[in-house]
Amino acid sequence: MKISKNPFELAPAINNSRNLILEQVMPLLYGVILAAAVWILWRGHHAPGGGFIGGLTALAATAAQAIVFGVPSALRRMPLGPMPLAVTGVALALCSGLPATWFGHPYLTHLWFDVPLGFTQLPLSTVLLFDIGVFCAVWGTLSGYIFALLRGSDATSPGEQS
């Protein structure tokens, strides 16, 4: 492999040597980013956020994991794997519109329920199901792209745990 002598080239740092700081931080960071992603998904109905942005944020966790520890490691930490996750997402979104037809409303009319928790009310809806579907579709598809690209570059990092 050709390695440029240009000082801008970051390649050796990422590829040919282990990045100890990232390797130490990553396990914790992965969980934090993922939690943030879920939080963004949850708040999305009232504040900036939602399934699409949440999915992109979750993708950041997966991408970082793949870059630091390699694709197989990122695959293990992901639910289902890219394509099945994307398909599940689309299926969830498709199904979220069905309950309305049971009650005689047009397809994709969203329904709301309030679940009493004692101290407060938990608002649940088919909208949430739809948004989770969007989340999964975006997360799954884009990580599929990233895995394919990283695999293509033969970027199995030396720090990969197996």
Place this chain on the structure above:
Amino acid sequence: MQATDLKPHAAKARYLSVALPPLAGFLLLIWGLIHHPLPWQGSLDWAPSLGLTFAVYVDGLSAQFLALITGIGALVFLYATGYLAGEPRQGRLFLILTVFMLAMIGVVIADHLLLLFLFWELTSLTSFLLVGFYHENEQSRTSARQALLVTMSGGLALLAAILLLGEISGGYSLQALIAQGPTLADDPRLPAALILLLVGCFTKSAQFPFHFWLPNAMTAPTPVSAYLHSATMVKLGIYLLARLDPALNHLLLWESALMSIGTLTAVWGAVLALRERDLKRILAWSTVSALGTLTLLIGLPNPGAGLAVAAFLFAHALYKAPLFMVAGNIDHATGTRVIDHLMGLHRAMPWTAMAAILAGLSMAGLPLSFGFVAKDLISVAKADAEVLTVVSYATLFVNAIAAAVAGIATLRVFGGPPRWPRGEAHEVSWRMALPPLLIALVAIEFEFLPGVADPLLGAAAIAIAPSLGVIRDIDASYPSGKVITATEITLLVGLILFLIWDWLHGLLQRIHWLDRIGPTACYELLLKQLTRVAAWQTGLLQRGRLAGYLSWTLTGLLALAIGASFAMHQASEPGWGGLLDWSTLVFADWPAQHWAWLTAAVLMIAGAAASMVLRHRMALLMASGLVGYGSAVLFLFTGAPDLAFTQFAVETALVVVAAALLPHYGAPPVLSNEPVLRNALLALASGAGVLLLLVHLFALPADAQLATWFGEASLPLAHGRNVVNVIIVDFRALDTLGEITVVMFSLLAALPLLGALARSVKREG
């Protein structure tokens, strides 16, 4: 296991159950016809907001087709289990055949024109798969593509016709359209609709000049030919013509087109049958000829023709399907279908021979057969209609050829001293011998027990010609001397043609220019030119270089921007004055967040400028990331936090992933021959174009109706304060569903490409 595969006739009885669905359908139909008077109708709302209903209307004509589809279908399925015994892919064939059958049923029972179109196209698609079933054979692929292109182009014409008819009549219900009838003629759009409709029907039913696909489709397995290309699919065009005839038969254009094209097709198909040596292709050409006769009959103005159409439709299906099966049996037993090599098969294949003779009787129109009744009704219809003499002679000729073809398929192949290429010929299994015999027997039985067929044919005839009134008894008219004479003449001419068949064949074979002109040659030429144009424009537009794609995109953007600006300007004040009025872009006073805006602008300009100067990939990546962050900042301070959020996330992910990837793809290629000046000019021009567009967009009065509505309705209707998200997941959820589906499928399409990229990188590395 291996041994059974080598001996197809010994193969275990598999897939016998596939014949059950059509059989059940047939029995259900019979039960329904006995217990419930026609018409049956019903409808189911499908998408009421779009006016789409699953409307069903079954009258005599539909019932007749249903009987053909399910009755002949059951026997064809049975036949196919024998014909394809040992074929590893027969499961696939039965699946497609079943889908085809359902689509056929859909077409003939649909009352909604768009529903009809949907099923119509489904039959074309399944027909493509069935014709190309032996796809390892090139001839088979070519024929399948030809059938698809011809019938699907016709389908497009039909769609246009349906939309026009829908506009004219104000609805898509077939029955409503027919009921409007003569009042349609006042509309000036009717001729266009009629021509498109005729093209659609003519392509499906192989009328001149679209007839050539049908004989070529004989590369399909024989059960498919017997089912699709004789009994059902090719009659769909006839079905629709007959269905709409009551509404349109007072129009001169309709009548003259049907009569002229029908006659031409009938004669031409009959002549071309003489040029063939392959039994199956001979039968296919005679099918083209019969379809022409049907078209001609629909075009006849008098109501009696309706009865003739119904009878001939039935008779043709009942003799042609068995004859195709006979051809398949001969092929199976002897390994050839070329008539020169076949003689005297009656000893080796007695049951097949009997089926052939019974079907042949009907095809030749001999007494004691249903074909005779049909021919008789055709003669009566034509006598009533006072048709042109030339049409009369044409039918005489066509009938004579049909009789000769019947002679070829029976006397020539089965009679005389035994002669065939293989050492031993044997009778085929019962599953292949029984179906043709049964169908042929039904035809004979109808002649002796007309009471069975009369009600159905009568109902069908009334559907085609409502003014027919009281149905005449079908067998009442054959003692008339005129018909007997016509039959005698036809048979005599047919006999002569049969005897001089080889001489005629040689004569026609020598006329080579027939191959060079005509519709087939036109089709070939069109196909060749199409691929040439496609290659030329692909080479022009897609040079395989990102810079090339970008310059086309920018050129398009420029043209669009200038065109749109000009159109907007013309709409507000005609003339050239004030085309470049910049005042709309000037703010009277600075907005509150102008510092943030300025920062964003500086970020973006710096990023863009840097990317022009820098040469290193990683630096270029950073510079382009700067442009993305700049626009995210801009979104953040113009009231679009969601968009800004997304932009930040996307930009970061892109830069990080690209940074991890870039080193693996080697050094950037040196671009020495890039037209720098041209690219720069194009970039400047497209920037200016967008600016011009903005000037005019800002001059438009702002319409805040939608924004206000969404803002107000978001919380009460959708329980959410984030309007953007509410729009995405609730108000326009269907759009989002489409988008995430596209996103998912994009991965499916990209994976193989990325895999190929990975392999090529590995090879180079």
